[in-house]
Amino acid sequence: MKKLVISIVLLNLLAACASQKPKEMTAAPAPAPVAAAVAAPAKAAPTMVDPLNDPNSMLAGRSVYYPFDVSAVQDADKPLVQAHAKYLSEHANRTVRLEGNCDERGSTEYNLGLGQRRADGVKKMLELGGAKAAQLNSVSYGEEKPKAAGHNEAAWEQNRRTDLNYAQ
């Protein structure tokens, strides 16, 4: 039984990873079958899963995305940041690293500043939501660690991002 639950959770984690890309988030029909598949195990063993690892939870989303040269968290991503704020306020032992990233349409140094402003913006919102400053560390990679290569909007929209990386 235990083995089965773990393997199902793993499968669901993979599914969750795939659905994190912004493109798939906006494609409406896709999430339905995923949700159906995870419903059963979540009920079967609710206490075994840290909500952070629950692929059904809002907390499964670990990236915040931005328009060009913008550092404010967009309305669409606010519930995600607020969910993480709530989780952090209830799990004082957890820490998270906020990593700001940018597309390449700026100087490397300007982008480093922009990425920092993105990460700091998420940090501020997490603090307002109840997280403690000591749980949060904000850094920027600017345009130095692009997730997607290519001089096009499809790549750029992936790269304008703040990642929430929890310490293990």
Added chain:
Amino acid sequence: MLKIMLLGLLMLAQTVSAYAALNIEIIGAGAHQIPVSLVPLGGDEKLGLAINDVVTGDLLRTGLFRLVDTTGKSPHDVADVNYSDWQLRGAEALSIGTVNVLPNGRIEARFRLLDVVKKNQLVGEAVSANDGQMRAIGHRIADLIYEKLTGDKGVFSTRIAYVNRQAKSYRLIVADSDGYNEQVVLKHNEPIMSPAWSPDGAHLAYVSFETGHAAVFVQSLLTNQRRAVADFPGSNSAPAWSPDGHQLAVVMTHDGSSQIYLLHPDGSGVHRLTFSGSIDTEPNFSPDGQTLLFTSDRGGSPQVYSMPVAGGAAQRLTFADGNSFSPRYSPDGKSFVFAHLTGGRFYIAVQDFQTGQVETLTAGGWEKKPSFAPNGKIILFASEARGRGILATVSSDGRVQQHMFTQSGDAREPVWGPQL
């Protein structure tokens, strides 16, 4: 106007220098190319030919010279020169001389540059270097020829720094101006950015992410000793040296947003300079050390501003469409070069302080991070060709460009070193 001229000159001359750590392609040519004959140095002939290759490469890369054939004639002494031979071939200048290895292993070249028209000597000099420094002799001779024939100081003996990125490996590299004599200053698996030469050429300041975030380091190029001079929470970046080498301007975010600070190169005496709440970054000192250029988005989009180093009001300098980044003073302080993003492309452009006039020097692309050679005649910048990050240069009149390809990986973040 300039852009049209450049297109006309594209592909006019294209030379590839083989066996270089960087492969170099030249595009365009100067308006008036000086015809010059370079006779390989006599004495140790093998050495003479090798040095001649260095001199030839240096001079051709400027686009300002045309080589006149030396076939059948190889004078090494003034007494052997028949000026009418060279006049017939159309040369205006002729270089001759000898090179030998001394008993102590040093290489010594005796070199003369002759004016073929006036039939006199323009310059004569004995140049010596340690064993293995053959290229340094070539660069010195090329500097002398360039200086005598153009009136500007040569920069072939100077060095450049850049970052090579290959997959997840980052190397900070210092090399001769032609890409040879690569020296790896730092190598690790986190990004390296923004190398900056101390005015005496003995130190590099740079940004490294090795501690998990952007921190500013200063490293000696002589001993390789280094220290973190700005390592506060958040990002620490964009180091710039004052002309006297006593101060660094850096950008730090721990007070809320990217702001410019001054500190000593040992990390002491931190002093905040800007108070905008915006992104203020990429500081660059004026040659007299009194003024800073920087990039700021305080007006809503990234543009170039200036302000007194002593503190005070900032003045916006760029007003063209799009965004402007990475300003750097020309060595004479009369203009600045910057990266201009407009219509989805980056261009390298120069703006005159007095007239405010902007000249776009390149055809556009992914062109970033320009810096002047110490003589103000060439601008080095990061570009892209064939899907790779490359180093590129453009003459300050926009006529001649070179593309420098590293053997592998992407070349980024270049900066020209000082004249020593």
